[in-house]
Structures are given as C-alpha cells and as structure tokens.
Amino acid sequence: MATETPLKGFIPELDYEKEMNRWSHVFKFLSEPEPEVGHTPRNEVWRKNKSVLWHYPAKQKKYEIPLFFVYSLFNKPYILDIAPKVSVIEGLTNSGYEVYLLDWGSPGYEDKKIGLDTYIDKYLRTAVKRAIRHSEADEITLVGYCLGGTIASIYASIAEEPIKNLIVATVPIDFKPFVGPDKWAEGMRNGDMNIDHFIDVYGVVPPQVVDGMFRAIGAPIYFTNYTMLLSRAHDQRYVNKWRRMNRWTLDQVPFAGEAYRQLANNLFKENKLVKGELMIGNKKADLKNIKANLFVVSGSRDNLILEEQSKPIMDLVSSEDKTYFVVETGHVGLALSGLFAKIVDQWVSTRSNQL
Template identity: 80%
Template structure:
C-alpha cells in the first residue's frame, strides 16, 4: 500500500546540477582576484593634487569637438569604463569621439577645505582649458553624470571657456525634493540632521558613511549584494557583471568636509542653485547664463535622482537648442549597460562638427 507524505507538493523539486554550478561559481568567485576595470587606452594630460585629467583618443576620429566627462564626487568614475563590452568611454571612442575624463581622485584629511567652488574654479576650469589646448579645438562638449552633472551645470553658468554642448544625465538640480526616508529628509531640511561635528573630526566624510548614506536613500531595507549573487550564480554572464558592479559599489570615495557642507547647506537645504544664489568665488551661478546646446537625460527607474529634480534645468537655462529624454533605466544602469554612449552619440553627432572624409 502506497504511503503519501503530507509535504508532497509543498517542497519544490531541486535541480541539483544547477545548484552545484551555482555554488561552485560562488566559491570560485570568492577566491578569484578582482576583475580588471578601466581597460580603454588612455594618457594623462594634466594633474593637480589628487585629480587627473585622462585623454582617450578616438579609434578613428570622426568629430572635431571632443567630449569632456565630469563624474560625481561620491564615486569613482571607472563605472564609465568598467567592462570592454559595455564601456561608455570605449563605445564613444569607437564611434569617433576624442574623450576626456576628469578623475577627482581620493581626497584625504589634508583636503578637507576643498569646497565645490574650489573644485570648479581651480580644478574643472583648468582641466577644461587643458583639454581644449590639448585637442587644439575652439569648443568642447561637457558631459556630467549624477552630481558631476550638477557641478558641470554650475561651471557652465560661469564659464568663460567655449562650451558648445552641455549634456547632463541623472542630474540633481532642484533639491526641493530630497529622496530618502521622509523623516530623514525633513530633519535635513530643518537643520536637525547634521554631520558637521563628524567633519570637524575626520575632515572628510568617510567612505563607509557614504556607502551607508546611499543605502538609506536607495532602499529602506538592505539586502547584501551576495544575496542576489547566490540567486543567479549559475549565470556566468551575470556573475561577470556582478563582480565589476560589486567592486565599484564598495569602492566609495571620501567626500571633503567643505564640499559636503556646501552640498548639504547651500544646495540640499537652501536650494540655492535653482534660486540663482549659489556662489563660486564672487560669481553667482545663474543657470540662465547657460546658452550652450542642452541635453538632459533621466531614468524612469532612477530611485536616487527623480525626474522632478532634473527637469527644472530645462526652464532655467537660456539655451535655444534644448532636448529632454527619459529612458527606461535606473541611476547606475544607464552607465553600466553601456546604453549611455548610444544616447550621447545620437544627440551629439549632429552638434560635434563631423570631419570631412
């Protein structure tokens, strides 16, 4: 007489071969060296303190006006060149653009007094001048990603250098909305939440603090990255992408104390950029001064920078040529997937002075 177990149908069948492959990949991953990143050929053009200006020559130059990338101060910019198959920079050089990238570097305690205004006036402005001289051109295209887009927009509003095009992606401009837990955002706006005492001690926002901050903003419940790895460890393509993304996610950069105070007080709390009150030295960063061709890109799945934080720049600038695009992507996925290169090329190709064949 057959006996039926009461648990029949409740416990799913297990694909033992798949499980063995999954766990074998996990153990292999934990013992392997870190993946190589930033493999696109480049040369150093200029250096100041910890910052470096990198030049990536076009494989076969097709456009006269080069692209100058400005990335966030929170993270390392190699997300733009993280994998040869999806590298934003490699794709653009293959398309015929000369590319420059300003790598802010890793600040230490001795850099605690470097503010956003100093980064813009002493670093970005000089780096753009060097890129223009190095490429022997009369104009340049500025490309800012995330907070790098905010910095690029501020610079463009006071720049004397010839900026032909301004491209900003996933860019926070209007800080009247702060992404994150409601009480946390309310406390920040009211000045109840401050880390100025911590900055007085450390001089910089420690990398671990930066990581925790992004976790709090990105998701109320945090699951370790290894949970998603374990779930899909049998998929080698996913594992390769996960390794690079995990390295970048954990490779946070310290944020200088003065820059963080300006970001927190002047931009996030007082929203001075939208009001035209943010100062760079003795100059007001009035976005209405921007006349360059403007391209703004948002991600519909971006949970760090919302559309209503980016879109206001469209009405604040004086540009006659303005384009806004919202794509199906998250904040990092836009760069990680490599799709950003194609989006930039589609818009910039007709605005970059194609060289005659």
C-alpha cells in the same frame, strides 16, 4: 492510520547537488581577484593634487569638438569604462570622438578645506582649459553624470570658456524632492542634523559613511544583488557583469569635508541652485546664464535621482536648443550597459562639427 502532510507538494524538494554546485560557484567568484576595469587606452594630460585629467584618443577622429566628462564626487569614474564592449568611453572613442575625463581622485584629511567652489573654479575650469588646448579645438562639450552633472551645470553657468554643448544624465538640479529616509530630509532642513559639527570632527567624510548613505537609500533591497548572483551563478556573462558592478559599488571614496558641507547646506538644505542664489567664489551660479545646447537624460527606473529633480533645468537655462530624453533604465544601468554612449552619439554628432 496514515496522516498526510498538508504542505506536501506545495514546498518543492531541495536538490542538494544542484544547490551545492550553485553555492560552490558563488564562493569561487567571491574569492577570485577583483576583475579589471578601465580598458580603454588613455594618457595623462594634467594633474592637480589628487585629481587627474585623462585623454582617451578617438580610434579614428571624426569630430572636431571633444567630449569632456565630469563625474560625481561620491564614486570612482571607472563605471564609465567598466568593461570592453559596454564601456561608455570606448563606445564614444570608437564613434570618432576625442574624450577627456576629470578623475577627482580620493581626498585625504589634508584636503578637508577643498570646497565645491575650489573644485569647480580651480580644478574643473583649469582642466577644461587644458583639454581645449590639448585638443586644439575652439569649443568643447561638457558631459556630466549624476552629481557630476550638477557640478558641470554649475560650472557652465559661470564659465568663460567656450562650451558648445552641455549633456547631463541622471542629474540632481532641484534638491527639494528627496530620495531616502524622511527623517534625514527633515533633520537636515530643520537643523537637527548637524552637518557642520560632523565635518569639523572628521575633516573628510569617510568612505564607510558614504557607503552607509547609499545603503540606507537603497534599503530594504540592498542585498538583492547577492540574491541575483545566487540565482544566476551558472551564467558566466551575468557573473562577469555582476562582479564589475559589485567592485564599483563597494569602492567608495572619501568626500572632502568643505565640499560636503557646501553640498549639504547650499544644495540639499537651502536648494540655492534652483533659486539662483548659489555663489561659487564671488560669482553667482545662475543657470539662466547657460546658453549652450542642452541635452538632459533621465532614467524611468532611477530610484536615486528622480525625474522631478532633473526636469527643472529645462526651464532654468537660456538655451535655445534643448532636449529632454527618458530611457527605460536605472541610475547605474545607463552607464553599465553602454547605452549612454549610443544616446550621446545620436544627439551630439550633429553638434560636434563633423570633419
């Protein structure tokens, strides 16, 4: 007497030839050399320690006021120039802007004493002065992405330099909302997580630890990107984009110990920026000192920086011209797609003294 399998027809038959082709494609991609990044022509303007100020000339200069990019200390900034046609920097130079980018570099153990105050008051301030002098402009536009937006905002609150526009995207300002394991926030704020002891031991935060932090925040979907690669291995355009994104994701940098200590204690733990209590050297970084035209961009699908972390800056600054803009994208997708260049151009073009 024959018996029928209840699941027959429910589970699709495996096409071994198709699966072998799929996996061979994946293994081929993963064994190839890393894709090139940073295609937009540039030249070095200034260097201090590991940090470099890069200038990206406009293809045909249309605006008097240059753009100065400040990126996060956690990652390398080539996400802003990831590939031709989707590069944020290329899009802006093609639109007629002179663009500058401060690349913080990768700190070594010898840089363990560099704090946020040093990065902002010594590195960023000097770089902005050099960019203004190099461009022969009277004013400048600061553009900060992620933690770079936080740093740009702090600097703008104490700057003596002429900042006409401040643009911040996916920016954490209010650190009370926390994205990540609840125990992390609880441990950091009640003192169970001893950041000071960790920094005293390591000197700098190793890139493996930085990578682990982002994995924990992204759990349990961290490996989704590999699943997507497997399912779309036949799409060469998608694979090229995936490989560049994967390179950047895994290419973490060390974090200077003193800077991380200040970030953890003064911002994550005590939320001093929102309270107006943050000190940079002997200056109080009060956001109400900011009078520059302000443009804030958030991603509605950003699972790293929430809108409620970015929105408070709108009420804390003294700017008369301020705009809050929400894009239907994620944290990295805003830069990876090149969309950010179009959004910035649309807003800043009327505020950059067209030639």
